[in-house]
Amino acid sequence: MKPNFRSALALLFFCVAIFVLPLVLGGFWIRAFTSAAIFALAAAGVGLVYAQLGLINLSQIALIGVGGWIALRLNFATDLPVFLLVVIAGLGTSALGALFALPALRLRGLYLALVTLMVAATFQILFNAFQFPNGGSGFWGVAQQSGQAMRRPSIATSDAAYLAFSMVWLALGLLLIEAHKRSAPGRAWKMIRMSEANAMAAGINVTWFKIWAFALSGFLAGTAGALLAGALRQLDARSFTAIEGVLLFALAVVGGVYSWVGAVLAGVLYKLLPALLNNLGVTSDLALIVFGVALLHAIMTAPRGIAGQFEALFQRKDKA
C-alpha cells in the first residue's frame, strides 16, 4: 500500500468512527464502541513497548486504573474542565509508567513479564482495598452509599457524543505514537532493538529511550483510564485485575503491535466481541476461548498479528 493511500484509509476510518458511528448506533452498541475505543488506546501503549523494544508489559491495566483514579480524584476535588482532567491523568500516569520502566532496564523476556504481572497484582489489591473515589470525603474520597458520577465535557454529555469524544482521543493517541515512530525516538528504539551495544555505540542513551517508551505507554493508559471513568461515570475495582492485564497484552499481540490497526482490533476483540456474544444471548465467557485460539494462531502463524495479515493481503494484491 502506498503511504498516501494508507493515510487516506486511516482518515476515512476515523471520520466514520467520529462522525457516523455515534449517529447510527443504538445505546447498547454506543457504550460498547466507546469501551472498545478506550481500550484500543491503552492497547496501543503496550503494543508500542512490545513492538519497539521487544518488552512485555502486563501492568498496563494497573496504569489504566491509576489514570482513572487520578481523574476521579480531581473530578471531585476541583472544577477543572474534563479535557484537562484527562491530560493530567495521562501525565501523572506516565510518570508512574516511567517508574515501571526501571525493572525493564535490567530484565527482559519472561522475567520482566513476571515482574510486571506482580505489579499488576499489587495494584489489583490496592484498588480493592481503597476503591475508586466517588465523591466521598477524605483523601481516598470513597462514599459508602450513593456515590456521585464523573463529569463529562459539556460538548459530550450524551453517550453518543462521548463516543465521538473518545474516538478523537484515540485518534490523537495513535497520531502521537506515529509521530514518535517517525522521529528520533522511533529511530532510537529500532537501534536498541537491534542490540543495546549497537545503540550505545551510535550515541543513543538506551536508558532514557526505554523510560520514554514506558512513559508514553503510561500516558496512553492514563488517558484511557480517565476516559473510562467518564464513560462509565464510576469505576469498579473488579475491572482492574491482573488477569485483565494479561488479556490486554495478549490481545494487543493478536491484533498486531506494528500498526495502529492492531490496537483498534485489540479494542474490538476485548470489548466488542463479548458485547456481541452477550447480544446473541451466548455467554461472554466464550470470548475467552476465542481469545485463546486467536493467541495460539498469532503465536504460530501471524507474528505481526491480524493487522499484519491484512497488510500482507493488500501487498499481494498490489503485486498482482
Added chain:
Amino acid sequence: MIDVANLTVKFGGVVALDDVSVRLTDDVIGLIGPNGAGKTTLINAFSGFAPVTGGRIRSNGRDLLSMPPHARARWGLARSFQAVQIVPDLTVRDHLQAVLDGKGMPRSDRAAEIDRVLEFLEIAELRQREGRFLNQFQARMAEIGKCLVGGPRMVLLDEPGGGLSEREMVCLRRVITRIHSEFGAQVLLVDHDVDLIRDVCSVTAVLDFGKLIAFGATADALANEVVKAAYFGR
C-alpha cells in the same frame, strides 16, 4: 591522540587484555593478532562494553573510562562491529540520522551531512533502502557510514573486510585510506588481511593472548620475529 595506559580487562578468570599500554598518535593505525588475542576486547574497552579492571584510556586530557558508552560516542568515538549492526526495518538514511540525533547538529545541516557521507562511501543511491534489502557489502558500507557522520574524532573498525570479495576489498581499501583526510578522524583498523594493514596503516600494534607484543612502523611490526611466531605460526 589516544593514550592507553596499563589497560587490563578480565572476563572471570580469562585475562583478555593484560596491562596494555600504547600511545596512538598516527592517522591510521593497524591492530592485528591471532583469533582470541583481544582485538575486539580492546575496541570494546574503548566503547565501554568490556569489564575494565585496571588502567586508563585518555584522549586530549579526557578520561574516556569515566564516561558512559553513549557519551563516548557523542564525544566522537565511533566504532563498527565485527557482525554488522544494520536494522532490518530502518533505511540507510535513518541509520545515519539516528547517530546524528544524539550529536546535537543543527537540523538544517543534517541532510547535507548524511549526503556527504553516503557519497563518500558511494552508496548515495541506497539512501532510502531498508536494512533487510542490503547485501553484505552494502550493509558493511552503511555500518561504516554510521561511524563517519557527525564529526568523529576516532573511528574504530573491527574487521570491516570480513567476508568481502576482492573487488569489494578494493572499494573498502579506498574508503579507509581516505577517511582521515576527508573527516579528520584517527582510524584504528582491526583486520586479518595483512595486505590491507600493510597498505593503509603507518603503524601497527600486535596483540597475542591479551599482551601487546609489538608496536611500531607497520613493516617493522610485521617483520618482528615474535610476531611471526605468534601470528603466522612458525
